[in-house]
Amino acid sequence: MDKSILPNDPINNLIRELSGLPGVGPKSAQRITYYLLRSSEAQVTSLADALITLKQKTKLCRICCNVSENDVCSICSNPNRNPALVLIVEQPQDIIALEHSGAYHGRYHVLHGSLSPTEGVGEGDLRIQELMNRLEDGAVQEVIIGTNPTREGETTALYLKTLISPLGIKVTRLARGLPYGSELEYADDTTLSNAFEGRQDF
Amino acid sequence: MATEKTYKTPGLIIKKTKLGEADRILTIFTPELGKIQGFAKSVRKPQSKLSGHLEMLTYSQLTLTKGRGLDTIIGSQNIDSFIDIKDDLYRVSYALYIAELIDYFTDEGTADKELFEHTIECLQHMGKTSHPMYLLRYFEMRMLTYTGFKPEINNCVICQKELDRTNLGGFAPSAGGMLCIDCREHSRHYGYFLSNSAYKSLRFLEECGIEDLESEVPDPDTISELEMLLRRYIRFVLEKDVRSIPWIDHLKRLSPTVLY
Numbered sequence: 001m002d003k004s005i006l007p008n009d010p011i012n013n014l015i016r017e018l019s020g021l022p023g024v025g026p027k028s029a030q031r032i033t034y035y036l037l038r039s040s041e042a043q044v045t046s047l048a049d050a051l052i053t054l055k056q057k058t059k060l061c062r063i064c065c066n067v068s069e070n071d072v073c074s075i076c077s078n079p080n081r082n083p084a085l086v087l088i089v090e091q092p093q094d095i096i097a098l099e100h101s102g103a104y105h106g107r108y109h110v111l112h113g114s115l116s117p118t119e120g121v122g123e124g125d126l127r128i129q130e131l132m133n134r135l136e137d138g139a140v141q142e143v144i145i146g147t148n149p150t151r152e153g154e155t156t157a158l159y160l161k162t163l164i165s166p167l168g169i170k171v172t173r174l175a176r177g178l179p180y181g182s183e184l185e186y187a188d189d190t191t192l193s194n195a196f197e198g199r200q201d202f
Numbered sequence: 203m204a205t206e207k208t209y210k211t212p213g214l215i216i217k218k219t220k221l222g223e224a225d226r227i228l229t230i231f232t233p234e235l236g237k238i239q240g241f242a243k244s245v246r247k248p249q250s251k252l253s254g255h256l257e258m259l260t261y262s263q264l265t266l267t268k269g270r271g272l273d274t275i276i277g278s279q280n281i282d283s284f285i286d287i288k289d290d291l292y293r294v295s296y297a298l299y300i301a302e303l304i305d306y307f308t309d310e311g312t313a314d315k316e317l318f319e320h321t322i323e324c325l326q327h328m329g330k331t332s333h334p335m336y337l338l339r340y341f342e343m344r345m346l347t348y349t350g351f352k353p354e355i356n357n358c359v360i361c362q363k364e365l366d367r368t369n370l371g372g373f374a375p376s377a378g379g380m381l382c383i384d385c386r387e388h389s390r391h392y393g394y395f396l397s398n399s400a401y402k403s404l405r406f407l408e409e410c411g412i413e414d415l416e417s418e419v420p421d422p423d424t425i426s427e428l429e430m431l432l433r434r435y436i437r438f439v440l441e442k443d444v445r446s447i448p449w450i451d452h453l454k455r456l457s458p459t460v461l462y
């Protein structure tokens with residue numbers, strides 16, 4: 001179905017918006033739309049509010065760049081998380097997966113992407129400057145690079161190593177258990193736990 | 203097992219696009235079928251057995267099954283992952299630049315076996331050479347030849363006069379090659395200055411094979427000059443920028459120890 005030929009009425013408007021979401025095809029978009037049409041006004045209002053609040057009430061943590069309700073996220077403000085250890089990930093969803101594994105007690109840094117020169121994504125498009133500022137005061141002793149084991153993630157890891165190694169900070173790479181070409185977001189707890197144990201000098 | 207619906211082909215992954223939750227569409231450069239698109243199901247999940255074979259710049263024997271829209275990749279076996287470049291930020295970036303150029307200079311369904319072999323040969327050499335920047339210039343010159351965009355460098359493109367170091371006018375991308383001094387003065391084409399050593403290297407690159415490439419490596423300034431010249435020409439041919447160039451330039455600024 002070509003989305004552009006849908007008429008511009010409320011029902012088709014919503015179908016069009018929904019089918020632009022990741023993992024939602026035209027058929028699911030249609031199903032959700034008709035489900036919402038049958039729902040109570042209160043249910044729909046609460047969903048709409050949740051969507052608006054998502055954008056208005058979240059920002060990036062000024063330390064780790066993870067999405068957060070406050071200036072500093074709950075992990076960075078937790079005194080039980082080791083501030084000498086920083087794990088670098090590509091996206092906030094990776095933190096959710098890692099936290100679920102319960103294997104890690106340090107802090108994070110979210111890059112919001114990975115280097116993809118052929119797609120025009122360069123160092124300026126990632127939160128790398130924020131990371132480098134963070135490493136300046138010498139409080140961080142080890143940086144664990146947890147970018148995806150894809151070509152983009154590996155390129156990002158090599159670049160970060162080039163930048164961080166001269167600072168005299170230990171650089172390790174989260175690697176074992178994650179097959180090349182896959183993405184962290186989809187890893188299971190055992191795989192993630194193994195990946196921590198098997199991290200190596202980089 | 204090959205049935206009517208399945209077929210096998212060697213292929214180099216030159217581009218990947220995310221699709222839905224965990225799938226990808228891959229652009230694959232093949233020797234017999236030209237550039238093709240393949241659907242790769244669930245490859246972004248760690249459990250996928252295919253993912254390692256379908257990463258950017260891997261060269262594999264692929265099995266595809268014909269679909270109504272895209273053909274789906276159902277099997278793969280690594281031929282070469284160019285393991286020598288994997289841990290070198292510079293070499294891997296140059297190899298990505300090669301993949302991007304191949305994507306721009308090829309059409310779907312048009313086979314070009316010579317260009318395919320040239321590409322694989324350059325990627326294999328990328329991990330071994332002491333002069334990766336020079337290898338890129340060799341890659342570009344030959345790629346332009348195989349795709350029909352070979353610049354004229356032996357004779358003036360306007361008056362056909364044979365060129366030597368006494369009458370070099372410059373390199374004019376819009377004219378498709380070199381101009382003599384007279385034509386540079388009078389032609390509407392802009393000719394960029396070219397040093398004698400860069401001109402000599404250009405002629406060498408046009409004729410040499412990859413095995414004798416390193417018998418005549420010019421100095422770093424000349425290699426930079428060739429880089430700028432070919433960059434201008436490729437930009438003129440493509441009518442657009444090559445996206446990985448700013449990254450390559452960034453790497454150059456980052457380290458004074460770039461290997462030319």
Ligand SMILES: [Zn+2]
Nearest residue numbers: 061064073076
């Ligand atoms: Zn934080």
Ligand SMILES: [Zn+2]
Nearest residue numbers: 358361382385
């Ligand atoms: Zn002339």
